[in-house]
Amino acid sequence: MLNLEVLGSSSEANCYIIRTKEETLILECGMNYKFIKQALKFDLSKVKGCIITHEHKDHSRAAADLMKSGIDLYSSEGTFKALDISGHRVHALMTKTSYNIGRFSILPFDTEHDAAEPYGYLIYHPTFGKLLFATDTFYIKYKFNGLNYIMVECNYSKEILDENISAGRLHPALRKRLLKSHFSLENVKIFLQANDLSKVESIMLMHLSNGNSHAENFKNEIERLTGVPVRIC
């Protein structure tokens, strides 16, 4: 069973904590460090590390603070260069190569976002199985087998986006950027259909845009499509 706490999942802040009995893994640290510490109840002893997808501040804000507290960081070389941090706590990972962090196994893969070298991660732990974690990517090149949990960005729906633009609530220039940086509901659906969902226990939709999404509708649409319980982060 996956024990997941969502501290933030938006373009302001992203941070998720996965807990097992003995180990804790932080996914993203895009918020003030003090909130992360509070969520951890100031007990860092179980924290095995923090994996980061890319250098944008809403995903990496607390990186340097985590490092100072003795938490190892995992991401791509490009991301660390862009963040301009280095040291013995910094682990640059290669795409499509598995690594062990405690009893967690992680497999980074490259994603499609306007960042230096963005990654998504396949995360395995014997207590919950395989979790796919992919955010800030307008599509995913890869397919995955035997997933148990899926955390995927579902940023906007084209329909709502176009409505907002024609109503003048959103600048047209933003549309171009969104199209080529974030996952749309329409493309998330195609992604889910391309993957083997037979073992999936739960799909978590992340990083919903404030104005261009509709949480309840997104949940219903994905549930109807996949027959898997959906949770909005």
Added chain:
Amino acid sequence: MKTEQLKPVKTNGKSEEPKTAVIIGDKTIADSVLSRVASLEKSGGLNFPANYSYANALKSAWLILQNTIDREKRPALSVCTKESIANSLLDMVIQGLSPVKKQCYFVVYAKQLTLMRSYFGTIAVTKRIEGIADVFGNCIYEGDTFKYRINQTSGLKEIIEHTQEIQNINSAKIIAAYAIIHRDEKPSFIEIMTIDQIRKAWNQGVAYSSGKSTAHNNFTDEMAKKTVINRACKTFLNTSDDSDILIEAINRTTENEYTSEAEYEEEVQTEIDQNANKELIDMNPEPEDAIESIETMNGNNKTKLEPKLNGPGF
């Protein structure tokens, strides 16, 4: 009736109704375009080239549209809005383009039918601008003698010499291409592009940047000429007097060529469709025993990671 989506993207953010919009009543779309064109012609708002029959062009366009499909293979005529169909037909007629001569073609972007002018169409249209006599292009190969200068008073480029040996012609050794627009009673207009600039232009499109374009790879010389001629013509078309509806239609289709939102969207979606959800990747979920330091799990050669950037073994 909505016609907004058809207008060119204007940089000042303001928009106005196109002067040439078609009102569609009960008549079929082609008929309403025909009658609109006839009334424009009668009122003197529109002149056609001597050998251009808009009725024929419309009929052949209509036949071509019967077989035009969108990316999901649905017929264009059932997918596209009536307004977009009418306006693209009108743009075609006003510019005096013929789809049979491949001067233009119709592309579906979402629910919009869009008229795209081909290279031949661009030349034909440019020649219709008053004062333009003809348009030519040439490639410059390694070993050619090519000299040009820039006229200090007019700012125009002038070619002093271009001599070419037949053995210089080699598609792999193009160094530049130029276009000449001959003008009545005015010095010719010259546009020169180096092969680097040409390739950059090509890279803007999906065909070349995907590496799959046989045209660009096998007929580099022709494609290079097309690119530089297109650019030369655009300089003219886009700086010409904006008052008449010919130029309005020309500019509308020029915008369609590379800045339309719909096209951008189409390109992005094509990229997604081509690349998404293809390669199956997986990890080895075997190791039950925790390994304290991180190790790569590439088969047998488990190497300890150096926890440094640029470290070996990465």
